[in-house]
Amino acid sequence: MENTLKQGTSHNIFTWENLGDIKKGRAYLGEDMPVLVYRLMQYTMLDVLSKEHGDEKANEYFRQAGYLAGIEFAKNVLDLQVGFNTFVANLQKKLKELKIGILRMESFDDLNGDIILTVGEDLDCSGIPTTDETVCYYDEGFISGILEAYTGRVYSVREIDCWANGDRVCRFQGAAE
């Protein structure tokens, strides 16, 4: 018999509401958890997807998931009606509060919208072994989703420096299409 009292839609389709009431659900353990657990899920999922679909396809899935997260995060957490500088200041503050990373703007071209920013102590990669590759595909999507939600323009974001290839901050370059 079907449960007619169910609250949300299928969890296979993302909605912000389906993230649930974490405070209520984790009354004793609270809303935070170690980065280790996050990475455990991230890299095991990457492993499975890579084996199933190949590295490139797996990375692209991560990028798309990040993009969806960026759009939803921007819509639900950030104020999209403020000026650009205020928006960046708020984003910087929010990423720090949620311990996602230390966002630092390097440049923004008012005319064409090109942007370069860095994320220090990045949640995805800071401290991982150097393997001569970039790994923050989820972040690439996340940043492009946020920028698109704010500017209304489609952004292509690529990571040009990463902890995984020997750097200490992750540098992202975004170009508005």
Place this chain on the structure above:
Amino acid sequence: MDSVAGLLQDYLKNVIHEPEHAVLDLHKLPAEFQNFGKELIYFSECVMESSGLAKALAKGNLNVKLPPPGNEVAAPLKELHASLKHLTWQTQQIAKGDYQQRVDFMGEYSEAFNNMIERLNQRRLALLDEIHTLVQNKSLYETLAGQIEQWIIVTDTDTSERLFVSREMEAVLEEKDSGNVLCRWLQTQTEMMQGKDEIYMTELEMENSGIIRYYSVSIHPLNWNGRNALAFVLTDVSSERERLNKLQNMADLDPLTQLYNRRYGMEVLEDWIAQCKSFILSFVDIDNLKYVNDRLGHAEGDQYILCVSVIMREFSPNAVVCRIGGDEFMLLAENWNVDEARERLEVLRRALIGWNGSPGISYERSISYGVIPVGPLASGPVLQASELLSAADEKMYEYKRAYKLRQKKRAR
């Protein structure tokens, strides 16, 4: 053949001192040193790239080509470069007026930077408050300036520089004639106010386009921004002055003849006596006025009085001529002696006799007069004003009796 140690040593020396000449020829190394040689070259390249970046950063050059990914030796410097780029961007935003920028996780620098921004923002907010207050005050002032009628000008006491000029005042100063008059007057008043620290009240009379205007002026010494200044507040009192003049005239003038009245004449007489002036006092009486009034009517009588008044005024432009009764006049004149006065009045009398009155109406017009000298040089006791007038009146009756006697003899 060079030793392996020598080759490696030379290479490392060049890496440190002359990187542009640092070359390690792997062919010269034995097989067991090939991998070591390759790793040493890679390491040396990492060091040289890091050194290049460090030198660029030392010169403040942030637009430098960064070492490629994989150079872990350069990673901390690249992190520093990223931080400096970020700080540059933040500083540019602050310069544009964005005080929301904050620096995190840079130790003492973050604290100092964030404190600076906080203070800049507080100062900005304080300035905005101040600007708001100033705008409010300016608006209030403009409203007041538009409502009040006073003209205001503030000048520097030492340099005469105009520190403030109200709009109406500006317009007057721009006019050629009145502007020059006003400038000169302000200069004179400024010199007069040197060293004074109390409010001074005065008046200004100024002609503009043929119209004379009167201003009541209060001059306020001020200390403004460390400068000694004078604030001139001008109030237009022309209409009040005009009303005052009318009242004065009503109080001093005879309504029919517009000559001075008895009250004013006696005031002048008493004043001249008090000042010990030498002058003559003449009592003038119109002959036959009663006859004209009774026989020809009061309108003709008034015409007769007016006729005498006009002639008296024309003949005695420097004298004070007053109508002190129905047919009686008093004449006070400085710088005349008794003989001169009699001569003038005799001329006046003869002029009256020859005067043509209203058409078809004929009667003899003439006057009788008595003249007495007054002042320190005059003989006899010192008399009061009314006594002097009586004395002149007595002389006039003497003249009138003598005249009538002459007329009777002529009639026989």
